[in-house]
Amino acid sequence: MIRKMLSAAGALGGTLGLAGTAFAQAAAAASSAAPAAAASAAPAAAATPALIDLAKLAPAAQAVAQAGMMNKGDNAWMLVSSALVLMMSVPALALFYGGLVRTKNMLSVLMQVFMIISIGSLVWCFWGYSMAFTSNSIPALAPFVGGLSKAFLMNTSATTVAATFSNNVYIPEYTYIIFQMTFAIITPALIVGSLADRVKFWPLMLFMVLWMTLVYFPVAHMVWYWAGPDFYAASKGTDGGYMFNKGALDFAGGTVVHINAGIAGLVGCLFLGKRVGYGKEPMPPHSLTMTMIGASLLWVGWFGFNAGSNLEANGGASLAFFNTFVATAAAALSWALCDQFVHGKPSMLGAASGAVAGLVAVTPASGYAGPMGSIVLGLLVSPLCFLFVTKVKAKFNYDDALDVFGVHCIGGIFGALATGVLDSPKLGGAGFMDYTVFPAVAGKYDMGAQMITQLTGVAITLLWSGIVSAILYYLVDKLFGLRPSADVEREGLDINEHGERAYNY
Numbered sequence: 001m002i003r004k005m006l007s008a009a010g011a012l013g014g015t016l017g018l019a020g021t022a023f024a025q026a027a028a029a030a031s032s033a034a035p036a037a038a039a040s041a042a043p044a045a046a047a048t049p050a051l052i053d054l055a056k057l058a059p060a061a062q063a064v065a066q067a068g069m070m071n072k073g074d075n076a077w078m079l080v081s082s083a084l085v086l087m088m089s090v091p092a093l094a095l096f097y098g099g100l101v102r103t104k105n106m107l108s109v110l111m112q113v114f115m116i117i118s119i120g121s122l123v124w125c126f127w128g129y130s131m132a133f134t135s136n137s138i139p140a141l142a143p144f145v146g147g148l149s150k151a152f153l154m155n156t157s158a159t160t161v162a163a164t165f166s167n168n169v170y171i172p173e174y175t176y177i178i179f180q181m182t183f184a185i186i187t188p189a190l191i192v193g194s195l196a197d198r199v200k201f202w203p204l205m206l207f208m209v210l211w212m213t214l215v216y217f218p219v220a221h222m223v224w225y226w227a228g229p230d231f232y233a234a235s236k237g238t239d240g241g242y243m244f245n246k247g248a249l250d251f252a253g254g255t256v257v258h259i260n261a262g263i264a265g266l267v268g269c270l271f272l273g274k275r276v277g278y279g280k281e282p283m284p285p286h287s288l289t290m291t292m293i294g295a296s297l298l299w300v301g302w303f304g305f306n307a308g309s310n311l312e313a314n315g316g317a318s319l320a321f322f323n324t325f326v327a328t329a330a331a332a333l334s335w336a337l338c339d340q341f342v343h344g345k346p347s348m349l350g351a352a353s354g355a356v357a358g359l360v361a362v363t364p365a366s367g368y369a370g371p372m373g374s375i376v377l378g379l380l381v382s383p384l385c386f387l388f389v390t391k392v393k394a395k396f397n398y399d400d401a402l403d404v405f406g407v408h409c410i411g412g413i414f415g416a417l418a419t420g421v422l423d424s425p426k427l428g429g430a431g432f433m434d435y436t437v438f439p440a441v442a443g444k445y446d447m448g449a450q451m452i453t454q455l456t457g458v459a460i461t462l463l464w465s466g467i468v469s470a471i472l473y474y475l476v477d478k479l480f481g482l483r484p485s486a487d488v489e490r491e492g493l494d495i496n497e498h499g500e501r502a503y504n505y
Contacts, residue, residue, distance in 0.1 A: 073313045080308075084302075084308070106502035131148070191404065207472055207476045219464060233437065249419050251306065251309055253364070262404055271470065279397075322371050338350065338354075
């Protein structure tokens, strides 16, 4: 069954597409020389939609199929978006986090982020892409995790294609793999902020590989996987992830990225315990200049994160781009005002934190909300995150070093729930459009039902990521030990873990 998850941005639910779905109808129409290829891609032929490889079609069929179904502008935009999202990790996130820690741990944070990006990229190619964005031949597992049909990038090439959110519109599959890889690698890197100053390097890398495999890939599959508009209807609304089939709206990663990483960060900082000297000695950021540069680069890169999630260079991408711009501006202003009212002065740290909170909150709503709704979203999210960062953390006395939980998890929850409200056409949102039919058909938007669906998606993400993360922290700690000795921690991780210092005066 097709629920109200199809929204009017010309795309559905952000990065939800299944790479490698077929376009057999057009290929068959283009040339009678390819009947076998067309038949192999019939919607009812198999549980996993078949690939169509352009190289196997007759030359005339290749030309017609490529001209009619792949737009060079879409592909160029998606490659640029992928580069922008990579920039969010390195250098943006590394600089943002690095500036917030003490000098003795600056290099360790840079190294942790840099290597998570490097190792995570390989994991994505080896088994992550297949686990996240293919269907599973085991029916009981199919809603929750993909299979291994594309492990080590089997059955992919420069001539296979990926579905977008419009009928008969495709991009090269490699482009889709690259774009989704940038999401898969930045998400575990976010967790570093909660564990900063007090975690061993190699055990952390092992944790991240296991976390990606058992948490990120299944959640990405549950929220974002579907068989594409040409095949989802043929499967009667079953060939999709569990939360996708329920109708959960997450345009670019409120649940998959921010809530997922944020709750894992909270569990990690609770498991590791407080930093040596926490609450007894000052631990100010060593370079707010670097933090400001990192936040600014995050803002720029986030246009690829959100607008790229449209998968096509059309008005839907423009809407997501616009919303990302204004929600961030509103949130930065809102946090500065909170600082002014509470502390008497606006701070650079607060403005940077507010910008990130706005980016986090608008991520799930970016392709659904209207610009004015996004401004309101940005204005409201900062006071909420400010409350958690300054009051709730102090009340419960947990040492989330760089406030990953307070900004990413809380901001992500707020954004995910607000998406159910702001998608309403009555509030300037995109509403419901069913893009599995051509032309697309508008439907009635039920805000109450959508809010229940959004709450369900948030709860599942919190529970799955929180519980599995706790188990993984425990196992890795028992095997190798996650926390360095107190003496190492006092001297700093840079020189002890890496034999280098960020600064040599």
